[in-house]
Amino acid sequence: MPQWTLLGLLQGKQTAPWPLAEGDDGQAGFIGMPRYHPELCGDDCKGCADACPTHAITMPANGDGRLDIDYGRCIVCQLCTEACPTGAVAASGDWAFGVTGRDDLVWRDDAAAAPASDVAAPAGFRRSLHVRHVDAGSCNGCESELQALNNAFYNLHRLGVFFTASPRAADLLLVTGPVTHAMLEPLRATYEAMAEPRWVMAIGTCAVSGGIVEGGYACGHGLEGVLTVDVYLPGCPPNPAAIIEALLMFLKRSPQRVRGSRLGE
């Protein structure tokens, strides 16, 4: 056993200083949500809307030729950025898309002026948030990134956030997946087993809106119409840093960075 102790010690500190201090957040190269620059759009061009497999980008009929964009439906597949001839929809490294209001994932021209959504998050959580996760039919991509939160690089424990086995001990229910017909009842039962007050976070585009597998014979529309959601985090899957940011935002230890689907500084 001493060999393991030595292996651990020789490695030194492997945990990223981020988000508590400046430093590597481990997300180098990561391509996130496409960035929209409406002023660059060509006349009557809807290449991105045609390419989008989840109708996150749509061109309303009888509209003024402007696009409707809903980042709550975006699966980060980058097909729109490849279809766009002018760079109006461009690849970006934006990932901090956790929001408390579903509306903030929908593009608004006047985003800067719009007030922040009412934060439904609790007061009183300081360094002890207990989270129960339920997989409601995900592809396992979100689980892979959620599991990463406890690796030495992110070390979620240091931020005072803990995964708990029992919903009875949980404050926050973290749901992944589009909510399949077979998981609907176990999901509801898990929520019912939580003590009040309780909160819900939708992790990944499937849980936010159903994503690419929405509807059909076996899937629902994510948590829409199933549970009241307090934090939405789209992504396919959201990277660990985005999940950490969303958790800190829920705890009011970090600001919401997206308003009207635009990432502020």
Added chain:
Amino acid sequence: MSAPQPLSLRPADLKGAAGDLLKVGGRMQMSYAWYPEPNRLELRYVASLPHQAAFAQWRCEPDGPVPSLAGICPLLSWYEREITDLFGISFSDHPQPHRLVLHEGVAAGHPPLDPGYPAERPLVVERKRQQIPDLAGAGADVQLLPFGPVRADVLESGEFLFFYVGESILHFQPRLFFKHRGMEKRFEGLEADQGVVLAERVSGIGSVAHALAYCQAVEAAAGCEVPARARLLRVVLAEMERLYNHLHYFGHLCHTTTLKVGEAEGKLLEERAKQLNARLAGSRLLRSLVTIGGLRRDLDPQGWLAGELQALHGKFSAYARHMESTDSHLDRLITTGRLDHRVALDQGATGPIERASGIDRDLRRDHPYAAYGELSPDIAVRSEGDAHARARARMAEVDAGIALIERALGRLAGGPLRADCKIRPGAEGLGWSESPRGTLFYAVHFGRDGKLKRVKIKSPSFSNWRVFPFTVHDTNMMDYAINEASFGLTIAGCDR
């Protein structure tokens, strides 16, 4: 990769043909159903023959209940049950005639893959207690522990029934398909290239393997040739996927043997590998690159990736040496969850699981695709069949995988990335890849409109979940978690 025409068989001839296949050393790979015409259903059987790169295919049109082949080829049992659930076709003399993909509560009479079933109509679910095997004969001392579908920790949903006396497990029954999303039907009516993002999301941690098998099936149907640079980069991506999956595997395995630093080290190495993925491909799960005919965009691995992988490999080798010299860890693995060679063969074990039970088989070598044919991958086989052998098989795959990436990078030259693939109406194709968990198949059929008419997905975990309970019966509760971790199963790909 164009396959010969499938052999037509009458239902009455199926059993004889299956017996002949086994006699010559062949092995069934999968079976599925589809509708060539709205009222004409056809069953397909895909088999491998010894020393033959092409797969054999049979087709059969049912004229009533089809004779079940599960008695001769036990691995077909789940395929037949799936066809019954999703297409409403019944099999006669099936040894396990129970629901599989659709649970007991789903109303019968409306098989969702019937062409007449509306695309957006949800299943009608009436809550009904599941059928639990009657073990009353074993006496009142037998306890039943139902575990799941919501389990402890961040885990995929699935339910597990343990029938046990004290520490001993008498019977173990996984109940999966809580995560069934109807993925195969979602492909229907799409253009071929629209199917790629869907394939990437069937099993998230197998995104490359799924995209690759799907694209290769379409490329086989179109008869198009992927350019050399794209084929080599596909190998790099597929092996990077194997790398982070296997590193995760060791972290989780150490978690179950309570080797804390070993767990931390495995998961840290996985994180480093995923960060390399993001640097290389912009995606930690290596998505949004593979597409029909090649790759969507070029990658620039030259000058940095080989060095980073070498550093990672050095750390992994030290880590593996530590695991292999820790008695408390090895004590929990050696002889645990032993999978007999015969059972592995009959029940359809695949990937590192079958190779740990002495079956020398790997699609990369035996049915080469992408650039594997020119890279001669080393395939590790072990004969013990226990949890330790399964871990050792994966250790060898980490070494071999990194060597493959280095070889592929060494051969990488400039050139086109994507070939034009024209889909011929009515074409069909079979594609495959050796995912980190084993054999993955996609069968695609196009309609007269040139759009996808049927896509069948055979994921490796569908095979290995079928096999896994055979290593649990008559073992003990203490070893269960270790054994499950040693299989490295996912549920999303199995459930689809």
